[in-house]
Amino acid sequence: MDDLYREFILEHYRNPQNYGTLEHPTFEAEGQNPLCGDELHVQVEVDDAKVITAVRFTGQGCAISQAAMSILSDEIIGKSLEDVAKLSREDIVELLGIELTPVRLKCALLGLVVVKMGMHDHAGTAAPAGWEGVDEISWART
Amino acid sequence: MTDAPTRAAAPVASPLDPERVSADFPILAVGPNTGRRLAYLDSAASAMKPSQVIDSLRATYESAYANVHRGVYAHAAAATENFEAAREAVRDLLNARSPREVIFTRGTTEAINLVAYSWGRTNLEAGDIVVTTELEHHSNLVPWQQACAATGAELRFIPVDDDGVIDVSGLDALAEGGRLRMVAVVHVSNSLGTHVPLDVIVPWAKSHDALVLVDGAQSVPHRSVDVQALGIDFLAFSGHKLMGPTGAGALWGREELLAEMPPWQFGGEMIRRVEYETSTFNDLPWKFEAGTPAIAEVTAMGAAIRYLQELGIDAVHQHEVEMTRYAHERLLDVPGLRVLGPELGVERGGVLSFLIEGTHPHDIATLLDTYDVNVRAGHHCTQPLMKRLGVHATARASVYAYTTREDIDRLIDGLAEVRRVFGLA
Numbered sequence: 132m133d134d135l136y137r138e139f140i141l142e143h144y145r146n147p148q149n150y151g152t153l154e155h156p157t158f159e160a161e162g163q164n165p166l167c168g169d170e171l172h173v174q175v176e177v178d179d180a181k182v183i184t185a186v187r188f189t190g191q192g193c194a195i196s197q198a199a200m201s202i203l204s205d206e207i208i209g210k211s212l213e214d215v216a217k218l219s220r221e222d223i224v225e226l227l228g229i230e231l232t233p234v235r236l237k238c239a240l241l242g243l244v245v246v247k248m249g250m251h252d253h254a255g256t257a258a259p260a261g262w263e264g265v266d267e268i269s270w271a272r273t
Numbered sequence: 274m275t276d277a278p279t280r281a282a283a284p285v286a287s288p289l290d291p292e293r294v295s296a297d298f299p300i301l302a303v304g305p306n307t308g309r310r311l312a313y314l315d316s317a318a319s320a321m322k323p324s325q326v327i328d329s330l331r332a333t334y335e336s337a338y339a340n341v342h343r344g345v346y347a348h349a350a351a352a353t354e355n356f357e358a359a360r361e362a363v364r365d366l367l368n369a370r371s372p373r374e375v376i377f378t379r380g381t382t383e384a385i386n387l388v389a390y391s392w393g394r395t396n397l398e399a400g401d402i403v404v405t406t407e408l409e410h411h412s413n414l415v416p417w418q419q420a421c422a423a424t425g426a427e428l429r430f431i432p433v434d435d436d437g438v439i440d441v442s443g444l445d446a447l448a449e450g451g452r453l454r455m456v457a458v459v460h461v462s463n464s465l466g467t468h469v470p471l472d473v474i475v476p477w478a479k480s481h482d483a484l485v486l487v488d489g490a491q492s493v494p495h496r497s498v499d500v501q502a503l504g505i506d507f508l509a510f511s512g513h514k515l516m517g518p519t520g521a522g523a524l525w526g527r528e529e530l531l532a533e534m535p536p537w538q539f540g541g542e543m544i545r546r547v548e549y550e551t552s553t554f555n556d557l558p559w560k561f562e563a564g565t566p567a568i569a570e571v572t573a574m575g576a577a578i579r580y581l582q583e584l585g586i587d588a589v590h591q592h593e594v595e596m597t598r599y600a601h602e603r604l605l606d607v608p609g610l611r612v613l614g615p616e617l618g619v620e621r622g623g624v625l626s627f628l629i630e631g632t633h634p635h636d637i638a639t640l641l642d643t644y645d646v647n648v649r650a651g652h653h654c655t656q657p658l659m660k661r662l663g664v665h666a667t668a669r670a671s672v673y674a675y676t677t678r679e680d681i682d683r684l685i686d687g688l689a690e691v692r693r694v695f696g697l698a
């Protein structure tokens with residue numbers, strides 16, 4: 132449990148990477164976790180080869196939700212949308228490197244859910260099975 | 274000649290010794306993370322159980338178990354007697370006139386739903402007004418939203434100020450332009466501890482011939498509640514917040530009202546005679562208790578009530594007032610910490626919601642848990658109230674008979690650690 136608030140996580144919480152907004156995002160989405168009131172608004176810029184060139188997010192909420200988004204944003208810049216589509220819950224847990232209770236896992240997953248939903252909404256493809264409306268997380272196109 | 278040693282007069286209510294009380298609660302002895310005593314500050318969500326209650330559950334299943342009410346053999350008679358003894362315990366706790374006025378439910382939520390369905394759907398119509406407060410737990414809000422939507426009645430709210438204190442200055446306007454039929458209010462707020470002034474609200478409701486339902490989830494376990502003295506019509510509470518098992522609670526209602534209300538669930542237990550085409554219904558209170566009830570849980574709720582009464586409900590209340598005041602004072606000394614709800618010195622239940630600038634309540638609660646200090650974080654099933662106060666969530670500490678000064682000191686020490694981890698200290 133102490134591990135949850137390792138310096139690595141706290142550093143991302145205090146100084147989030149890619150925080151802010153983009154002038155011309157290719158797509159954007161926002162999501163909330165009503166349980167704790169975590170909120171994220173994510174914008175993504177994609178080039179012609181469908182590779183992510185920039186990510187910006189704003190939001191508020193617990194350290195886990197905000198740090199997870201910061202870490203995720205670093206991770207997906209330079210990746211193709213196809214690769215991002217393949218990211219799983221386990222990948223997020225691995226990126227964070229911490230053990231999470233089911234309640235806190237929802238906090239950690241919020242960022243990935245918002246990115247995935249924004250991506251599929253933009254492409255006009257159906258949300259991947261098992262992700263749309265993940266538990267109590269809700270999302271909206273902006 | 275030496276003076277005879279003088280003896281101090283016996284105190285009016287003997288003060289509660291929370292260490293002694295704690296010895297009755299096996300779960301408090303060892304916390305899962307540190308091995309130290311569990312500093313359990315989440316009794317507003319659910320109270321821990323003393324051995325007396327756990328023993329009662331065991332005793333039912335080991336020596337007096339059968340389905341209740343119809344069996345002819347010894348175990349059935351004993352189970353029924355113990356089950357009905359719990360009804361008498363509730364009657365006594367609330368000073369109700371008769372055990373016929375006590376209906377067992379799963380808890381507060383089901384009790385309120387019973388009234389909103391049975392009374393609400395048969396009595397409310399367009400032009401009627403139901404009044405509640407901005408403080409309500411979802412379980413005293415959503416059932417009335419639904420009853421109003423189904424009948425065309427209008428739902429209105431007694432407002433709170435920015436401290437979460439009820440503002441009764443506009444009561445008269447709330448009854449204008451329609452017929453005030455029901456005033457359904459919480460007694461003590463589970464999110465802020467606000468004490469709702471029933472002494473103002475009940476006479477106002479009665480001056481309009483409206484009924485009053487009180488959500489007693491946070492009052493009945495913590496202070497003496499006399500339904501006759503309050504002059505109310507319905508009261509709901511949950512056994513699990515009163516140190517009883519989950520799955521058992523009660524609705525108290527005035528007999529004349531309950532007698533007129535139709536059953537809301539149908540089946541066994543609630544009938545007198547059944548034919549293929551029609552049935553006649555049982556008497557109060559069984560008319561509202563369809564199906565096999567939570568026999569062992571209700572019986573053990575009776576044991577919990579007796580336990581509370583043996584501690585002395587006034588002594589418990591006094592102890593909580595002291596612990597709450599101590600916690601409130603100490604919290605106010607934590608830099609960057611804001612306590613929501615009534616100010617220090619204003620009457621409140623044993624609930625303290627707080628925020629620390631620069632941290633999220635979930636992070637506070639998660640970190641405190643590493644020290645075996647348990648607080649709740651979230652909206653506490655009062656989302657509209659959170660919105661009204663402009664917050665997403667709070668951290669909430671709540672006290673009970675077993676809360677010690679050391680529990681609160683450990684909360685304060687834990688919060689210092691939270692501030693250090695988040696770089697605020």
Ligand SMILES: Cc1ncc(COP(=O)(O)O)c(C=O)c1O
Pocket residue numbers: 317318379380381382383410412413459461462463488490491511654
């Ligand atoms: C004020 C209040 N009302 C209603 C409830 C609902 O009680 P239960 O979930 O036991 O039905 C609670 C408990 O969470 C409460 O604190």
